Amino acid sequence: MPEEEIRKTWEEHPMLKPRIDKVVVNISVGKSGEPLEKATKVLKELTDQTPSKRKAKTSIRDFGVRQGEPIACIVTLRKQNAVGFLKRVLPVVDNKLSRQCFDRHGNFAFGIKEHIELQGVKYDPEIGIFGMDICVAVNRAGYRVKDRKRRKSKIGSKHRVTPEEAITFVRDTLGVEIA
Numbered sequence: 445m446p447e448e449e450i451r452k453t454w455e456e457h458p459m460l461k462p463r464i465d466k467v468v469v470n471i472s473v474g475k476s477g478e479p480l481e482k483a484t485k486v487l488k489e490l491t492d493q494t495p496s497k498r499k500a501k502t503s504i505r506d507f508g509v510r511q512g513e514p515i516a517c518i519v520t521l522r523k524q525n526a527v528g529f530l531k532r533v534l535p536v537v538d539n540k541l542s543r544q545c546f547d548r549h550g551n552f553a554f555g556i557k558e559h560i561e562l563q564g565v566k567y568d569p570e571i572g573i574f575g576m577d578i579c580v581a582v583n584r585a586g587y588r589v590k591d592r593k594r595r596k597s598k599i600g601s602k603h604r605v606t607p608e609e610a611i612t613f614v615r616d617t618l619g620v621e622i623a
Contacts, residue, residue: 447612462550462605462613465581467526470498471574472516474507482571484517486559491519491529526580530618533578536561540621543611550610553579582610 454461469491471483480497487495495517503511521529536556545552557575560567567573582605589597614620 445606445608447608447615450609450612451616459585462582462584462609464526464530464617465522465583465587467521467529468518468579468581469521469529470516470518470577470579471495472498472577473574474509474515476514479572480514480517483574486571486574487517487519487576490559490562490565491521491525493519493521493525495519527617530578530580532562534618534620535563539619540623541614542623543607546607546610548607550582550605550607550613551580552582552610552614553577582613 469487471487473479473483484495484497487493496519497514498516498518500509500511500513500515503509509515533556537554541552541554545554555575555577556562558573559565559576560573584603584605586603587599589595590599611622615622
């Protein structure tokens with residue numbers, strides 16, 4: 445469906461306009477201890493939220509990772525915090541995303557190689573440099589019926605966000621170029 449047609453549909457039916465549900469920021473260190481603590485400190489500084497630690501699902505002998513050992517930290521941002529963080533992070537990738545970043549449900553993800561590329565962040569030799577993965581969930585009003593605890597229900601195929609709709613929404617709200 446062409447972008448003009450999508451925008452016209454949103455004007456006629458405002459409940460069909462997508463929104464950013466959440467932004468998940470992940471720093472995977474691969475080992476516990478001091479490096480993980482440094483990564484946690486970086487995430488806390490960037491997002492003003494306390495990160496949650498994630499444990500290894502399986503043991504990998506070659507990498508020295510044991511099952512159940514914490515190896516990553518993660519933060520979930522919602523509403524205005526999510527949009528504000530995205531507006532701060534997207535200039536690092538020159539406000540450009542590939543079409544391949546979008547999945548079939550309209551969600552998208554991208555990575556940053558060095559956190560010091562963010563505006564206002566200075567290099568600290570004691571902490572080092574960390575890369576991060578940023579995953580953005582895009583949905584419409586009414587998606588709660590799929591995730592709620594009581595009386596879960598399915599989302600119809602016509603109500604799901606398509607990649608074309610998500611791309612149009614991201615272009616309009618965040619000013620991102622899609623290559």
